[in-house]
Amino acid sequence: MVSGTLFHCRKNSWPPEEYISKSTLQLFDFDSAAPPSQAWRRKLNSHASKLKEFSVTFTEAIKMVRLGIRLWSYVREEASYGRKAPIDPFTRERCKPSASQGVPLGGMGSGSISRGFRGEFKHFQILPGTCETSPIMANQFSIFISRDGGNKKYASVLSPGEHEGLGKVSDHGISSWGWNLSGQHSTYHALFPRAWTVYDGEPDPELKVSCRQISPFIPHDYRESSLPTSVFVYTVCIL
Numbered sequence: 358m359v360s361g362t363l364f365h366c367r368k369n370s371w372p373p374e375e376y377i378s379k380s381t382l383q384l385f386d387f388d389s390a391a392p393p394s395q396a397w398r399r400k401l402n403s404h405a406s407k408l409k410e411f412s413v414t415f416t417e418a419i420k421m422v423r424l425g426i427r428l429w430s431y432v433r434e435e436a437s438y439g440r441k442a443p444i445d446p447f448t449r450e451r452c453k454p455s456a457s458q459g460v461p462l463g464g465m466g467s468g469s470i471s472r473g474f475r476g477e478f479k480h481f482q483i484l485p486g487t488c489e490t491s492p493i494m495a496n497q498f499s500i501f502i503s504r505d506g507g508n509k510k511y512a513s514v515l516s517p518g519e520h521e522g523l524g525k526v527s528d529h530g531i532s533s534w535g536w537n538l539s540g541q542h543s544t545y546h547a548l549f550p551r552a553w554t555v556y557d558g559e560p561d562p563e564l565k566v567s568c569r570q571i572s573p574f575i576p577h578d579y580r581e582s583s584l585p586t587s588v589f590v591y592t593v594c595i596l
Contacts, residue, residue, distance in 0.1 A: 371396065371397065372394075373391075373392055373393075373394060373546070376400065377544060381565050384565055384594045390567035390569060390592035391553075395548065398545065398547075400544050401474070401475050401541075402517055402540035403474075403540075429447065441487050443487055457475060457477075458480065459472045459545060460547045460549050460550065460552040460572075462572055464572060464581075464582050464583045464584045467585035468482050468483040469482050472552070473492070474547070475516055475540065476517070477492035478497075479492035495531055497515065497516055498516075499514050499515060500512070500560065502560075502564065513535045513538045513560040514534050514536050514537075514538065515554075515556065515566075516536075516538060541559075542557045543555065543557060544557070549574070550573075550574035551569065551570060551571045553570070554567070554568040554570075555567050555568075563596045564593060564596070565593070565594040565595075565596070566591065566592070567592045568589055568591050569590045569592070570587060571588050572586070572587045572588075573586065
């Protein structure tokens with residue numbers, strides 16, 4: 358005998374209450390600044406694991422010799438014209454790909470720039486067939502707060518400061534900025550074509566900040582949906 362239920366209630370994979378307090382959600386509810394009930398969520402202090410690489414066996418390499426020669430010739434030919442080949446397995450990327458992507462910026466067919474869930478702008482795909490995966494750390498949002506006649510001051514880049522490349526000679530002084538955000542109480546919520554970043558008491562414990570990101574994606578309107586633009590809207594609530 359087989360028994361079961363006719364109705365199945367699907368549970369949300371990432372309930373918002375597990376990432377943001379209910380009081381903060383209620384504060385942002387008036388301005389559509391609160392993230393939706395269903396979304397992909399991460400804390401900003403999460404560390405994205407690097408994607409695993411694979412290697413080919415000797416037998417597989419022998420079988421792909423002719424393909425490798427054709428690819429090598431194509432890469433050299435593109436380089437002679439000052440272009441970067443879209444497929445180049447011979448050049449090691451400066452920044453290894455990792456699972457840190459967020460909702461991309463930009464419309465359909467106009468290229469895109471990805472903003473990782475930790476706040477960095479990366480994965481530039483503006484020209485067809487080419488992609489720059491390394492983040493540009495100079496592209497950041499920052500917050501400056503002064504209250505109580507200047508007795509309380511807070512300043513921070515709105516991204517955790519544990520990024521590859523900071524502190525090196527080539528960072529052009531970017532490491533001297535105020536990378537004071539820990540990300541422990543800040544969360545990222547993605548639901549294409551929108552994304553929300555909520556700073557729940559960071560860096561100022563008496564402020565709640567919500568950043569809304571949206572790109573043009575309008576059904577049955579390809580012309581407006583292909584605009585290469587995105588909008589960021591900030592909502593600040595004081596306790």
